Amino acid sequence: MFEYAGWGKKRRLSQIVAPDGRAVMLAIDHGYFMGATHGMEKPAEAIKNLLPHVDSLMLTPGVLRTDVRTDFGKGIVLRASGGNTVLDKDIDNEEIILTAEEAVKLNASAVAVSIFVGAEYSHQTIMNLAEMVNDASRFDLPVLGVTAVGKALKDKKEKRYLTHASRLAAELGADIVKTYYCDGFSEVVAKCTAPIVVAGGPKLDTYEDVLNLCYNAVNEGAIGVDMGRNIWQSDYPAAIVQGVKAVIHGNESVKQALELVNSLCNDENKRRELFEVTNKDIEESNIH
Numbered sequence: 001m002f003e004y005a006g007w008g009k010k011r012r013l014s015q016i017v018a019p020d021g022r023a024v025m026l027a028i029d030h031g032y033f034m035g036a037t038h039g040m041e042k043p044a045e046a047i048k049n050l051l052p053h054v055d056s057l058m059l060t061p062g063v064l065r066t067d068v069r070t071d072f073g074k075g076i077v078l079r080a081s082g083g084n085t086v087l088d089k090d091i092d093n094e095e096i097i098l099t100a101e102e103a104v105k106l107n108a109s110a111v112a113v114s115i116f117v118g119a120e121y122s123h124q125t126i127m128n129l130a131e132m133v134n135d136a137s138r139f140d141l142p143v144l145g146v147t148a149v150g151k152a153l154k155d156k157k158e159k160r161y162l163t164h165a166s167r168l169a170a171e172l173g174a175d176i177v178k179t180y181y182c183d184g185f186s187e188v189v190a191k192c193t194a195p196i197v198v199a200g201g202p203k204l205d206t207y208e209d210v211l212n213l214c215y216n217a218v219n220e221g222a223i224g225v226d227m228g229r230n231i232w233q234s235d236y237p238a239a240i241v242q243g244v245k246a247v248i249h250g251n252e253s254v255k256q257a258l259e260l261v262n263s264l265c266n267d268e269n270k271r272r273e274l275f276e277v278t279n280k281d282i283e284e285s286n287i288h
């Protein structure tokens with residue numbers, strides 16, 4: 001993997017992809033368009049028991065500066081596209097919000113740019129990715145291309161669309177592509193020339209569903225996950241993150257990982273609800 005890359009890029013990618021070729025990325029960048037979303041109201045608090053179990057953290061430059069200690073020794077993937085909010089008609093009107101130089105100053109392992117293929121601002125977002133690939137190349141900085149769906153494309157989490165969008169991201173030079181799992185996912189992987197990680201999407205009903213998603217994704221060719229809400233919105237975030245890791249890095253079955261998660265659902269790993277949560281909060285956090 002990444003044979004084409006120079007030493008600097010390989011070094012940075014090794015902070016994201018472990019020696020076994022797999023990646024457990026914790027996505028907490030949602031606030032860039034969702035604000036203080038449910039479960040991530042206080043990022044430092046939300047992630048403190050999760051960090052030991054992940055390879056890298058995907059987040060915004062603001063939260064990196066305020067909520068992550070400078071001795072955090074794992075991978076850092078910085079969100080580099082944004083400029084939208086859930087309050088907009090849709091969320092695809094993004095531009096580049098971070099230069100590669102600034103990301104390097106923050107000691108990032110990679111930057112992430114979303115493309116909303118086929119949405120109103122499709123062209124602009126695809127150009128965001130192309131421009132960031134060129135900018136990042138000056139520093140041997142890897143780029144994660146994220147195939148995002150907004151309000152209009154919400155139903156597009158299916159094979160044909162995801163294959164197209166993922167391949168576009170790879171063709172434009174993304175070193176890793178983040179997309180969604182779907183029926184027939186192995187074809188999305190087979191037709192994408194870059195390695196794929198999958199997002200978790202809105203919170204699923206059970207831990208078994210989350211583990212099945214991880215298991216199916218890696219067994220159909222993904223190198224791992226870049227997962228957020230299904231970890232930090234859950235009742236026992238530090239338990240499910242260890243189940244996810246057991247599947248991705250430990251090659252454990254869903255049954256084995258679920259037993260582990262259940263054994264870890266204790267008071268120490270329980271998430272404290274810090275604020276009143278309304279139906280509107282839940283609705284907004286399920287927007288993509």
Ligand code: R5P
Pocket residue numbers: 027028029030058146199200201202226227228229230288
């Ligand atoms: C948008 O919010 C981001 O790109 C997220 O990082 C991505 O959706 C993954 O998070 P989740 O598993 O919550 O979908």
